[in-house]
Amino acid sequence: MKRLQLEDISKQLGYSKTLISMVLNGKGDQYGISKKTQAAVLKAVAELDYTPNKFARALRTGKSFFVGLIVADISNPFYSTIAKNIESVLYENGYNLMVCSTGENEEHEKRLVEMMINQQGVDGLIVASTFKTADFYNNTRYTNTPFVFIDRVLPLFNANYVVIDNYGGSAEIVNHLIKQNCKTIACFSITPSYISTIEDRVNGYKDALTKNKLKVEDSLMKSIRFDRIQKDVEDSLNDLQKNHPSLDAIYCLNNNITTALLIALRKKEFEKLASKIKIACFDDIDMFNIIDRKIISVSQPVEDIGKNSSLLILDIINGKQTNKSNVVLSTSLIER
Amino acid sequence: MKRLQLEDISKQLGYSKTLISMVLNGKGDQYGISKKTQAAVLKAVAELDYTPNKFARALRTGKSFFVGLIVADISNPFYSTIAKNIESVLYENGYNLMVCSTGENEEHEKRLVEMMINQQGVDGLIVASTFKTADFYNNTRYTNTPFVFIDRVLPLFNANYVVIDNYGGSAEIVNHLIKQNCKTIACFSITPSYISTIEDRVNGYKDALTKNKLKVEDSLMKSIRFDRIQKDVEDSLNDLQKNHPSLDAIYCLNNNITTALLIALRKKEFEKLASKIKIACFDDIDMFNIIDRKIISVSQPVEDIGKNSSLLILDIINGKQTNKSNVVLSTSLIER
DNA sequence: CCAAAAATCTAAAACCTTTTAAATTTTACT
């Protein structure tokens, strides 16, 4: 069955393609098409179930009604929840979402950005960048493509951001631990740690200690390699057990580390340690409601990242937002 | 900066647009373009960093190089893992993925299918359908759009499927429970239960009992409403505690129910019950490795659903697969 | 060196919209 096109409607109705196109694009009044004609056109189009060819339209207008989303890993619940919320906002506004994962690989991110803009012609791009610096985005020739960066901030790069208050949330949870009488609080961070979210959380931890007159000790700060999480966590525990008998809390900067920590603490060798420490985690996951151990956590407004960033990119695409916008969303502490 | 187009390359090189287009599409040999010329064209194009306008190409060829994926909820790890794997296969093959969620809403699914085909011009569609029957897909006018259905089977509908052996996996885990000397095994199912995956799991449960000469008792089969999981699980537990003192295992048909069950079992009122039953779950999630209780589970080859379905849809799109294909992936039992 | 065959290459049409510039019809006024 051949697809209906403007010409078919035109013949059927006796109006020109031009007129029909105008009415369909809501420009009937603007071009002075009489109300009666407009109604007739809309009725016929609805009856015949005609929809304009997307490619012809995009070719002519240069607009694809697609927004790209680039994240490290779309199977990560954090990002897939963001994706879901972005998608639903876009859909309500007649746009569609195209998602790609970089696998935390800079080269891959580059290729994806170029591919999306060049070959797919997205109208805008939402990115949780893996880059350490903004060089690529500074030098890109796609300066007229709307960009919104989420989750991670690129240092010294003036752009549109929708991020979480990692520093504040981190400081808050550490403060809470201190109020609960914790004095020796270890911090399990992740390597590579140049990603802004991690940096900010580390700083929140340090500053909270300092403000509460506790010393920041390097030997309490453990860096866990992202591809050796379990091993590094256990090594760190061994070290802490030996050198910090007064240890009373471990603060993990993400949920993967926390998971590994929980697994490790079930081993016999850490039995004693396990019973005397509190565990805190930046990021709240469902599992914390099920396990026996009480985990203190910081919950991130994940949905809001999606909603805010998609609304922002639409505004930019439609020229409603011209200067750079910085949205910082607050976290909330979950005591258990 | 204006985008380069075929004409610019043509002028620059002194070859016609036709020739350049042919070479770029790998049809140089087919049309008898000399090797030397082909090399020159490719070199120039690479240097000038030209990429064809996607919309013009799509308009002319009718191919968008987009595949649509429709699932109930993209923020569900099960689906987002599938999405990730689909995406990476597609990307390797020059295609892109467009994802949408239906929220388990049939009307929404209809609209999304029509939108993707009609307005977005996807070349193929992968769907985990929410529909109870295949009526919509039987009557759709998009019969020439390649479709692959994943995860859920529509009854009596001859189509391309990539699904999991829900029946077999379910029977296997129940068999295992029986071998472990369980005699009174409750089954927590989910409502609405017309979704094929659930039906199949229920049947696997029943048949395993029967084959092992155990009676299938309705009072042991509890239906949990998907929007009241926690309450229904607890009500069911109360009922079982009262009427089935010999209860020694509970088999949950998905991980949400298991999670609710674990939460419930922490309550005082179920303390005794908790200590004497084994728990089994269809679907293996990370959490099971962390909690103290040993959960027996069936692990689904989630990645393979994504890989298989995307390879299949590419084959169909490219005419390499003409008759309907049914892929049934095996599960594996995880004893703990 | 010439005609025919083979090897290369290209002009123009087609894909289907949207938009510009202009044509046609209607209304208003003398």
Next chain:
DNA sequence: AGTAAAATTTAAAAGGTTTTAGATTTTTGG
């Protein structure tokens, strides 16, 4: 009724590729 102005409507161009049908150039063989 006749003209100017206003209200509607439309023809044609533009957007950038791929493909068809045909043109041009080169090679081959006598």
